[in-house]
Amino acid sequence: MDFDFPEDIVNARKKAQEFAKKEISSEMAKKYDRDEKFPEELRKKAFEYGIVDYTNPWSMLVTIEELCRADPGLGISATVSLFGAEVIMLFGSDAQKQKYLTKVQNGEKIMGLAVTEPGGGSDVAGIKTKAVEKDGNYVVNGAKMFITNGTIADFFVMLIRTEEVEGKRHHGLSAFIVDSDLPGFSKNKLSGKLGVRATNTAELILDNVPVPKENLIGEPGKGFYYIMTFFNISRAYVAAQAIGIAQGALDKVLEHLNRLTKEGNKALAEEVQFLAADIATRIEASRLITYKAASYLFQFRPNPTLTSMAKAYASETATFAAEKALEITGYSGIMGDLERFFRDSKIMEIWEGTSEIEKLIISRNLLKEYAEVA
Amino acid sequence: MEEQDLLRSAVREFALKSIQDRALKIEHEGIDRGLLQSLASQGFLGARIHEKYGGSGIDLHGYLTIINELATFSPSVAALVMLVNSVQAPLLGDAEPESLKKLASGEATVATSLSDVLEGSWTATTLQKSGTGFKGVVEMSSLHNGEFAMALNREDGHLYLFKNGIKALEEDSGLSFRGLSNGSLEISSGDFTVLSQNGEEALKSIVDSLDLEVAAIALGTAKGALDKAIEYVKVRKTFERPLKDYGPVANGLSRLMAEYLSLSSFLDTVDENDSRAKLTLKILSVDFAKRATKASLQYHGGYGYIEDTGVEKFYRDAMGLSILFQRPHHDSMRLSKEIFGEKSGYL
Numbered sequence: 001m002d003f004d005f006p007e008d009i010v011n012a013r014k015k016a017q018e019f020a021k022k023e024i025s026s027e028m029a030k031k032y033d034r035d036e037k038f039p040e041e042l043r044k045k046a047f048e049y050g051i052v053d054y055t056n057p058w059s060m061l062v063t064i065e066e067l068c069r070a071d072p073g074l075g076i077s078a079t080v081s082l083f084g085a086e087v088i089m090l091f092g093s094d095a096q097k098q099k100y101l102t103k104v105q106n107g108e109k110i111m112g113l114a115v116t117e118p119g120g121g122s123d124v125a126g127i128k129t130k131a132v133e134k135d136g137n138y139v140v141n142g143a144k145m146f147i148t149n150g151t152i153a154d155f156f157v158m159l160i161r162t163e164e165v166e167g168k169r170h171h172g173l174s175a176f177i178v179d180s181d182l183p184g185f186s187k188n189k190l191s192g193k194l195g196v197r198a199t200n201t202a203e204l205i206l207d208n209v210p211v212p213k214e215n216l217i218g219e220p221g222k223g224f225y226y227i228m229t230f231f232n233i234s235r236a237y238v239a240a241q242a243i244g245i246a247q248g249a250l251d252k253v254l255e256h257l258n259r260l261t262k263e264g265n266k267a268l269a270e271e272v273q274f275l276a277a278d279i280a281t282r283i284e285a286s287r288l289i290t291y292k293a294a295s296y297l298f299q300f301r302p303n304p305t306l307t308s309m310a311k312a313y314a315s316e317t318a319t320f321a322a323e324k325a326l327e328i329t330g331y332s333g334i335m336g337d338l339e340r341f342f343r344d345s346k347i348m349e350i351w352e353g354t355s356e357i358e359k360l361i362i363s364r365n366l367l368k369e370y371a372e373v374a
Numbered sequence: 375m376e377e378q379d380l381l382r383s384a385v386r387e388f389a390l391k392s393i394q395d396r397a398l399k400i401e402h403e404g405i406d407r408g409l410l411q412s413l414a415s416q417g418f419l420g421a422r423i424h425e426k427y428g429g430s431g432i433d434l435h436g437y438l439t440i441i442n443e444l445a446t447f448s449p450s451v452a453a454l455v456m457l458v459n460s461v462q463a464p465l466l467g468d469a470e471p472e473s474l475k476k477l478a479s480g481e482a483t484v485a486t487s488l489s490d491v492l493e494g495s496w497t498a499t500t501l502q503k504s505g506t507g508f509k510g511v512v513e514m515s516s517l518h519n520g521e522f523a524m525a526l527n528r529e530d531g532h533l534y535l536f537k538n539g540i541k542a543l544e545e546d547s548g549l550s551f552r553g554l555s556n557g558s559l560e561i562s563s564g565d566f567t568v569l570s571q572n573g574e575e576a577l578k579s580i581v582d583s584l585d586l587e588v589a590a591i592a593l594g595t596a597k598g599a600l601d602k603a604i605e606y607v608k609v610r611k612t613f614e615r616p617l618k619d620y621g622p623v624a625n626g627l628s629r630l631m632a633e634y635l636s637l638s639s640f641l642d643t644v645d646e647n648d649s650r651a652k653l654t655l656k657i658l659s660v661d662f663a664k665r666a667t668k669a670s671l672q673y674h675g676g677y678g679y680i681e682d683t684g685v686e687k688f689y690r691d692a693m694g695l696s697i698l699f700q701r702p703h704h705d706s707m708r709l710s711k712e713i714f715g716e717k718s719g720y721l
Contacts (some may be wrong), residue, residue: 122675190680192679194690267703326693339548352620
């Protein structure tokens with residue numbers, strides 16, 4: 001067992017740190033947060049710098065960590081333009097990969113994943129958006145909600161109901177590639193988010209949208225399985241976002257502690273030391289679970305229990321770290337970057353499966369294992 | 375208690391009519407003059423200000439009921455009433471009767487910055503003598519677009535009230551209490567009054583005296599979020615059942631409500647001369663508000679993350695309350711002193 005990363009991953013982390021130092025500043029983060037604007041230039045620069053490459057998942061994991069450590073909203077925006085690509089990579093046809101993936105992998109195009117529906121949330125099997133075959137197309141009607149890259153993506157991997165199966169809601173769902181410029185496709189940007197305001201989020205409306213038959217991914221009716229497989233992957237990346245946020249908060253706590261120590265404020269410094277130790281311990285634990293989950297995942301042996309543990313624990317670590325860091329730093333924290341980290345961190349416990357959903361997955365899997373042993 | 379219940383009903387009726395539908399607008403644009411004057415005409419704005427200055431002269435528990443109930447709709451509005459009655463009015467005192475009258479009637483607001491005495495504040499107001507007056511910038515002031523401004527001068531240590539030459543700089547919506555129109559301001563004024571010779575101590579003493587007010591706002595903030603969560607989980611379905619039917623949701627919210635009722639009962643009966651009880655209530659209430667608002671946001675899922683739902687502001691304000699209107703480390707030291715009966719926890 002070796003806990004050290006190989007040299008190429010260590011270098012990927014260094015390169016991401018260099019990029020963050022050079023391209024992400026407090027002023028910039030504050031501006032994009034205030035304006036709720038997607039940082040397209042930064043996204044392009046990240047590709048040009050060579051740090052966005054999902055064909056090397058370990059590098060991406062540490063890159064996401066380091067960019068979110070600098071700023072969550074900008075870090076996520078710079079690395080999320082391939083969101084949903086794994087569904088096409090794993091289950092798409094060669095023609096789909098050639099047509100759609102090549103241009104998102106080089107940064108030319110942006111994609112998104114459209115699963116959640118208004119009022120739907122974590123209940124993926126309750127999808128109501130429907131597709132009906134007509135004249136060589138699937139005609140799609142419905143709506144999707146809280147869709148990352150919603151108004152800027154060129155196309156989406158979308159989960160759509162193609163058949164009603166009595167008593168088995170997760171059956172009859174299919175995955176499609178839906179181009180965002182098709183007739184009947186409209187988008188409404190969601191503004192006024194609590195945090196990660198640089199990221200682009202939208203509601204999608206589909207009104208008789210004709211999706212070509214060749215855009216069906218894999219087999220009809222297998223969409224739920226494909227999306228669940230994807231979540232197993234994406235949750236590891238969300239855990240990396242959360243670790244980055246927690247680490248960024250800890251960086252600021254240490255800066256504050258250093259200042260207090262220099263000023264000779266011993267009583268306060270000792271309280272801060274205890275909290276800094278607590279935050280750092282949780283970050284380390286989050287990293288160990290996440291890297292273990294990723295190790296299984298990247299060897300094509302996913303362990304959903306571990307992935308859910310990583311996502312839930314790292315997310316709770318991010319909110320814990322941001323809250324405590326803000327409390328410790330007080331006025332300077334609220335006037336600086338930490339108030340943004342506090343707002344940004346909360347989404348970690350919500351998107352890609354709420355903490356409650358992750359805990360249900362963990363418990364169900366544990367019970368299955370228990371039943372097998374018993 | 376009956377009087378308090380009647381007062382609570384009156385505040386609630388007012389808030390339903392005058393705040394509920396504009397709560398989001400208040401977050402975006404601040405508290406407008408119309409609302410300020412409505413608060414004044416109801417006797418809420420100058421609740422604790424003496425009647426001779428146009429206030430209502432309400433007793434402490436009545437005042438706490440007002441800010442507690444207002445906070446369930448808009449913590450910003452509650453904080454404004456607290457600033458007027460518990461920060462500005464005591465500092466203006468009898469030295470500025472005309473200003474106090476304008477304050478109680480909603481005719482004028484006073485830009486007020488507590489930033490000089492808050493924990494973690496490394497910067498100070500930069501006022502300098504200029505001729506017979508002062509020039510400088512006050513960082514992060516509430517009501518920064520006010521007609522008057524209160525500011526500490528580090529050079530002579532005095533706390534001043536400036537009555538002209540105040541220019542609001544760019545607004546910074548910041549983390550919390552966005553309805554208070556927070557931002558920096560520039561002062562270039564020769565029309566001023568010294569409110570305190572020892573301004574820093576006066577401000578610290580004011581912040582430390584806000585135990586019950588902060589507790590009342592914290593509990594109102596928590597209640598505002600919990601009310602929304604309880605209504606939401608009744609109608610929101612997941613896996614084809616209302617969220618309230620799931621044990622962790624129903625039990626989690628019920629426990630938080632039980633905690634709220636217990637702390638509210640403590641607030642309703644707390645002895646205003648019992649410093650330990652007041653401090654304990656504040657510490658527990660602020661901690662509770664942070665947990666309750668966080669859980670309420672979580673029960674809303676993605677919708678909780680969007681301002682339109684109206685729950686995220688409670689989450690932000692609960693955190694802001696613990697930083698902008700209290701000195702947590704100093705409070706811990708105060709509590710330790712109460713418990714041990716002597717100075718403790720200073721090493």
